[in-house]
Structures are given as structure tokens and as C-alpha cells.
Amino acid sequence: MTTVFLLADNSDPVSNAAESLLNKSVSVRRISLEEISEIEFDSSSVLLIDNEMADSLAADALPTSGLIQFLGCSPSSGLLNHSASSDTVIAGISPSIAPRVANRVIGFTGPLNVKVKPTWGIVGLGEVGCEVVRKVTATGNSAAIADVRTPRSGILDELGVRRKSLDLLLSGSDVISVHVHQGPTATPLIAEREINLMNSDAVLINTSHTSVVDEAAVISALENGGLAGYATDCPGDVTAEADQSLADLGKLIVTTNPLTNQIGAAQQIAKFIAENIDSYATGSPVRGIFQPVDFPTAGDPSFWSSRMSPRQD
Incomplete structure (x- = not known):
């Protein structure tokens, strides 16, 4: 059975819309930054996390299994790095x-x-x-x-x-x-x-x-x-x-007006999140997965392009 944890600010419109929608089919438990270290996440666990909490959370506090569904538009570097160093499935909302x-x-x-x-x-x-x-x-x-x-x-x-x-x-x-x-x-x-x-x-x-x-x-x-x-x-x-x-x-x-504040955006994103959680639970492809970026190899057009070229450290 899928267990959903929600780590988000109470005023975040996307997290509130997702919680309301998901509670119709699964139980969603809101947690704090202090509580996350006490939770034992497994492969059936889902963590929903917003921009503010992702920026505040230490990388080593993130789950090493299950699904992390990011609720914001721009993931933190810690979240992106975690996608490259763990087996956790980490997805964003870009498709939505x-x-x-x-x-x-x-x-x-x-x-x-x-x-x-x-x-x-x-x-x-x-x-x-x-x-x-x-x-x-x-x-x-x-x-x-x-x-x-x-x-x-x-x-x-x-x-x-x-x-x-x-x-x-x-x-x-x-x-x-x-x-x-x-x-x-x-x-x-x-x-x-x-x-x-x-x-x-x-x-x-x-x-x-x-x-x-x-x-x-x-x-x-x-x-x-x-x-x-x-x-x-x-x-x-x-x-x-x-x-x-x-x-x-x-x-x-x-403009400093987040796209997630647009009329109907939070509800649309919540529906996408619910579908992603259902896909994860049933073993179907999850959309919007963050994938580590590898440096290009010689012969690839990006090899010769500016800061996209491999580091020579």
C-alpha cells in the first residue's frame, strides 16, 4: 500500500490542492523538517516536497528509496544531486x-x-x-x-x-x-x-x-x-x-508571479501528481523524472560548446 508524506508550507497552493485530491483515495500525512529523519521510507513510500522545504532540507535527509515528487517549478541542487546518487525515483511537474x-x-x-x-x-x-x-x-x-x-x-x-x-x-x-x-x-x-x-x-x-x-x-x-x-x-x-x-x-x-499561482494551475498539477503516484504504485512509467546530466563525449555537438563542454579539473 502506498504511503504518502507531504512536506510543504501550509500556504503552498499546489500542495494544498494535491493533499485535497489525494485524500480521496489515499491517506496523506503532513510532516515537518524535524520529523523527516524519524520516518522509515521504503519502496512504497511517496514524499511530496515543495520549493521552500527542498531548499531547506539537507541532502542526506532525503529518502533513499520510494518516490519523491517535487511540487515546484525549479528543483534545488540538492534534489538534483540526490537523483544521481540514490535509487530514489525523483520527478518534477514539467509535463504538467x-x-x-x-x-x-x-x-x-x-x-x-x-x-x-x-x-x-x-x-x-x-x-x-x-x-x-x-x-x-x-x-x-x-x-x-x-x-x-x-x-x-x-x-x-x-x-x-x-x-x-x-x-x-x-x-x-x-x-x-x-x-x-x-x-x-x-x-x-x-x-x-x-x-x-x-x-x-x-x-x-x-x-x-x-x-x-x-x-x-x-x-x-x-x-x-x-x-x-x-x-x-x-x-x-x-x-x-x-x-x-x-x-x-x-x-x-x-515577473515574479509563479506559474503555479495562475488560475487552475494548482488543480491541474495536483491531478498530474495523483496520476504519477498511481503510475509509480502500479509499476507504470513515471513522468517528469529528473535524470543526471552526463558530460558529452567527443563527436557530440555539445562537446565543443561553451560551458556545456567537459570540465578539465
């Missing part, structure tokens, strides 16, 4: 929120000064990246992708896009949209060197994580004309404190 992220990305191009029929560069071909590509190409625009992994068989033909190295993607795109997790290949992924590869009339969109973009380099490029615009829904201190004139000129677009 991908269309909402894609709509936000497309929406950012309205206030930004984007040329007519721009060429798009999508960095990261996970659930969200694929959905952005579909939205972009549906409007008749062209797109290419860059990813540290070799894409799954057939997906490029399905989407109608080509894969490029990150450097080539940056130098040949009018709009660059980043969709990757924080981690060893992306801290930051876009820094001064990468920005210098972009055209001065290009715009950059980041809906991933603050750490994947060097915000100081971005703000500097916006101020000196090296970059036409930057839009993000995950701003750090540098972006949040940037000169208001950049926003007034339409060069800097920032």
Missing part, C-alpha cells in the same frame, strides 16, 4: 506546466523589441523546451535547439528542428530561450563569453533558474548595447536591483 511556461515565453516577446519572423534558439530539450519549440514553429517561425544530451530518437524530426552546438545557436538566433536545470553544466551557462557571441539585436529569455545566467553580465550588455533585451520570471538580486530605465526602455522584462 510546460504549456504554461511556453505561453509565458511567447508572451515575453510582445513587450521585448523582437524582429518580425525571428529565428529562435531553444537551450534544453526537455518537456518545457519541446513545448516552446512547438509554440514557436506553430506560428511559422524557425527554431534550432542545443542540449547537453543527445536528443531521444526521432524527436528532432517530430519537432522539425536541427540541433546545434550552444555557440552556433547563440550566434545565429534572434531569440534565445533557456530551459535547463541548475547544475554542473549550467552555473552559469550564459555568461559574458556567451553574450558576446549573440547579435546585439538579440533577446534572451530565462525561465529556468537564476544561476544559469550571469545576471551582472546580462545587465552590463543591456546597458552597453550588446544585448537588445532580457526577460525572466526567476530574477536574482542583480536583476531585481537593475536601473529602472532598462525596464522603461523595454529592455528588461521581469
Whole structure:
């Protein structure tokens, strides 16, 4: 029998919606950070955890078996590292929120000064990246992708896009949209060197994580004309404190409204979570699993691309 534990803030809308829905079929037990070390998780256990708790929880306190279902948009580095060092199945909500992220990305191009029929560069071909590509190409625009992994068989033909190295993607795109997790290949992924590869009339969109973009380099490029615009829904201190004139000129677009706060989002995500738990319990494929990112090998396009190349430590 599946046992579900919920480690989340009482005000989190997704966790509340998930608890309400799941309680109709299974018993959900809310726990605190202090209690988690006292619980014996096994292969039938499910831990639901939100952004705040995942950021506060020590990596060695995470279960080493069962299913961890992350409830937020951007997983902590500890959670991602745990996926690479344990047998625990760790899943996110990307399959559920991908269309909402894609709509936000497309929406950012309205206030930004984007040329007519721009060429798009999508960095990261996970659930969200694929959905952005579909939205972009549906409007008749062209797109290419860059990813540290070799894409799954057939997906490029399905989407109608080509894969490029990150450097080539940056130098040949009018709009660059980043969709990757924080981690060893992306801290930051876009820094001064990468920005210098972009055209001065290009715009950059980041809906991933603050750490994947060097915000100081971005703000500097916006101020000196090296970059036409930057839009993000995950701003750090540098972006949040940037000169208001950049926003007034339409060069800097920032939103801090989480996608999970949108009307109907929490209920939609809760349904996805319930389906994932049911799949795990019955041995069916779980969607949105976090997978460790391996460094590319020689011959892979990403081998030669910027910070996606192997470390030489």
C-alpha cells in the first residue's frame, strides 16, 4: 500500500490542492523538517516536497528509496544531486506546466523589441523546451535547439528542428530561450563569453533558474548595447536591483508571479501528481523524472560548446 508524506508550507497552493485530491483515495500525512529523519521510507513510500522545504532540507535527509515528487517549478541542487546518487525515483511537474511556461515565453516577446519572423534558439530539450519549440514553429517561425544530451530518437524530426552546438545557436538566433536545470553544466551557462557571441539585436529569455545566467553580465550588455533585451520570471538580486530605465526602455522584462499561482494551475498539477503516484504504485512509467546530466563525449555537438563542454579539473 502506498504511503504518502507531504512536506510543504501550509500556504503552498499546489500542495494544498494535491493533499485535497489525494485524500480521496489515499491517506496523506503532513510532516515537518524535524520529523523527516524519524520516518522509515521504503519502496512504497511517496514524499511530496515543495520549493521552500527542498531548499531547506539537507541532502542526506532525503529518502533513499520510494518516490519523491517535487511540487515546484525549479528543483534545488540538492534534489538534483540526490537523483544521481540514490535509487530514489525523483520527478518534477514539467509535463504538467510546460504549456504554461511556453505561453509565458511567447508572451515575453510582445513587450521585448523582437524582429518580425525571428529565428529562435531553444537551450534544453526537455518537456518545457519541446513545448516552446512547438509554440514557436506553430506560428511559422524557425527554431534550432542545443542540449547537453543527445536528443531521444526521432524527436528532432517530430519537432522539425536541427540541433546545434550552444555557440552556433547563440550566434545565429534572434531569440534565445533557456530551459535547463541548475547544475554542473549550467552555473552559469550564459555568461559574458556567451553574450558576446549573440547579435546585439538579440533577446534572451530565462525561465529556468537564476544561476544559469550571469545576471551582472546580462545587465552590463543591456546597458552597453550588446544585448537588445532580457526577460525572466526567476530574477536574482542583480536583476531585481537593475536601473529602472532598462525596464522603461523595454529592455528588461521581469515577473515574479509563479506559474503555479495562475488560475487552475494548482488543480491541474495536483491531478498530474495523483496520476504519477498511481503510475509509480502500479509499476507504470513515471513522468517528469529528473535524470543526471552526463558530460558529452567527443563527436557530440555539445562537446565543443561553451560551458556545456567537459570540465578539465
